[in-house]
Amino acid sequence: MIEATLPQASLLKKIIEAVKELVDEANFDFSETGIRLQAMDKSHVALSFLHLREEGFSEYRCDRAQTLGIGLGSLSKILKCAANDDQVQIKASDSAETLELAFESAGKDRVSEFKLKLMDIDTDSVDVPDMDYQATVSMSSQEFARIVRDLLSIGDTVSIDATKQGVRFSASGDDGKGSILLKHQKTVDDEKNTPANTTVQINEPVSHSLALKYLSNFAKAAPLADRVTINLIEDAPVMFEFKISDIGHIRFYLAPQIDEDMDV
Amino acid sequence: MIEATLPQASLLKKIIEAVKELVDEANFDFSETGIRLQAMDKSHVALSFLHLREEGFSEYRCDRAQTLGIGLGSLSKILKCAANDDQVQIKASDSAETLELAFESAGKDRVSEFKLKLMDIDTDSVDVPDMDYQATVSMSSQEFARIVRDLLSIGDTVSIDATKQGVRFSASGDDGKGSILLKHQKTVDDEKNTPANTTVQINEPVSHSLALKYLSNFAKAAPLADRVTINLIEDAPVMFEFKISDIGHIRFYLAPQIDEDMDV
DNA sequence: GGGGAGCGTG
DNA sequence: CACGCTCCCC
Structure with missing residues (x-):
């Protein structure tokens, strides 16, 4: 028996919006502690993770662990029938x-x-083992979405380069090249004027090439979180994490593209 | 070597927005004194002029005159990646x-x-020789844009009639006719309440028929200038000038249509 | 607070 | 391809 209630349907709507482009159908694992989802995208390049802790629900009950296979297209259609501030209860x-x-x-x-x-x-x-990432970028999720959108008009692939100075997103295409550098900022909390700080924690500089179309999908999670954390490690998938306040997080892993220069 | 900096990307964005519909690609002539552009539209009916003086830039350097051929679509895409209050520097x-x-x-x-x-x-x-215009209308650029938009819903062609009393814009189409008269106003500077004065300097009354779709393009320059000056002379192109404060101007020339009545 | 632009949906 | 929605700018 499963019963879980969220006070705002909008939260669930945004979550499903953020993954349904990547995943057609997925298993939702319900347990006492909450709900988990793990799914590869159709082309087996991107991995989506979702975790919603039971404390984040206004009501949560799961007598025994249960896995529900759900078509996200169908679920999305149903959620469109909910107003944003409807309360939503799911039961099985x-x-x-x-x-x-x-x-x-x-x-x-x-x-x-x-x-x-x-x-x-x-x-x-x-x-996906927990890894020690070589670089962790924290930035405004909205700015992330904006950069992805901007670079999509330049090319198909983005290179993400993290150094102590900051993080650089760059792309190139027929018309030319583009590159955006966000400088690492020491977070200044006492100054409330600081809006969208970017921080880069570096053990070792890392650089990765990623397909922008996936990042464009990941960016759909921006409405769920003010900030996104990008975790990079050499020769391993890049992890994008959006923390959903008070309830959990959504994570995307994307395998880097083989660098064309090394392709020869 | 060219280096030019503007403190506000929005200015450059608006300029390119104003010409890119008329001109796909254009030569920008850089010299010590500034930047000039002159381009016919695709159908060779409208001529666009742009002049940006070097004093208007926060930094300007041009060692020797140089002409840069630029695809305005691509440039526009890139400028969309700038925030309005970004500083923009161009270099070649x-x-x-x-x-x-x-x-x-x-x-x-x-x-x-x-x-x-x-x-x-x-x-x-x-x-384009400097001419002595028979009539010069000065009016709010926003009102100009509004009139053009309004008349576009009536017909394809506008007749502009300048007399000592004022300027009349009129159009007719299948559904009917429309005509807007702006009365000449002695400019009253002491009354700050006077919002959008129109002045008409007349040597001789002039009337011209113009294709509204071009005027609609010209009106895209309205965000660059509070006022537009319309210069009319019999049997010659009409000139629309938008002064861009502190830096230059953008001018459009449009050949009048052969009057249908005289076509018989 | 209103208008315009970009994006996603039917 | 057009409409509606949302975010951004004025």
């Missing part, structure tokens, strides 16, 4: 074949109920 | 094959660099 009985969603309007005067057929999903579970 | 070395643009955010914490491939552009240089 043990070995249920459907997920039940109930939306209640803020004024309690409208109650909507939807049932979503569950599916069996073969999951290629990938273990 | 002698006989360079690329134009370099550097944007620096107001907080200095973001520096973006773009390279734009230059191109060879055949230019049909037209000499």
Whole structure:
């Protein structure tokens, strides 16, 4: 038996919006402690992780661990039927074949109920070990989204270079090249004027080439978090983390592209 | 070697927005005294002039005169990557094959660099003699833009009639006719309440028919100047001038349409 | 607070 | 391809 309630449907809507472009269907693992999702994208290049802790729900109950296979397209359609400030409750009985969603309007005067057929999903579970990253960038998620959008008009691939000085995003295409450097700033908390600081923690400088179309998908998580953390390590996927306040986080891993220069 | 800096990218953005619809690619002539551009539109009906004086830049250096052929679509894409209050510096070395643009955010914490491939552009240089205009209208550029937009919903062609009393813009189409008269006002400077005065200096009344779609393009320059000056003379192109404060101006010339009544 | 531009959806 | 929504700029 699963029952979980969120006071604002908008949160769940944004979460599903952020992953549904990458993943068609995914297993949601419900346990006492909360909900987890792990899914490769269709082309097996990007990995999405979602964790929502039980404390983040206004009501949470999960008698025994249960995995629900959900088509994200269908779920997204149903969530479009919820107003942003509806309360949303999801329910499933043990070995249920459907997920039940109930939306209640803020004024309690409208109650909507939807049932979503569950599916069996073969999951290629990938273990992602915790790594010691060589570089960690923290920046405004909105600025991240803006940079990705800007560079998409220049080329298909972005190079992310993290150094002690800051992080550089660069791309090139037929019309020319573009590069944006965000300087590392010591965070100044006493000055409330500091809006969108960027910080770079470096053990060793790292550089990676990534397909912008995936980053463009990741950037859809920007509405969920003020900041994004980019974790880089040589010869391993880059991790993008958006912390969802009070409830969890969403993480994307993207394998770097083989550098063309090394391709020869 | 060329180096020129503007404190506000928004100025350059607006300038390029104002000409890019008319001109796909254009030669920018850099000299010690500033930057000039002269370009016919695709259909060779409208002529665009741009002059930016060196004093208007926060930094200007041009060792020797140089002509840079620039694709305005590509340049516009790059300028979209600048925030409005970024500082923008453009650079080109002698006989360079690329134009370099550097944007620096107001907080200095973001520096973006773009390279734009230059191109060879055949230019049909037209000499436009200084003329004694029969009528000169000065009016609010915003009101000009509004009138053009309004009349576009009536017809394709506007007739501009300047008399001592004022200036009349009129159009007609299938649904009917429209006409807007702006009365000549003696400029009253002591009354600060006077918002958008129109003045008409007349030597001789003039009337011209012009294609509204071009005027609609010219009106894109309205954000650059509070006022527009319209200069009319019989049997010659109409000149629209937008003065860009402290730095120069942008002018459009448009050949009048042969009056249908005289076409018979 | 209103208008315009870019993006996603039907 | 057009409409509506959202973010950004004025």
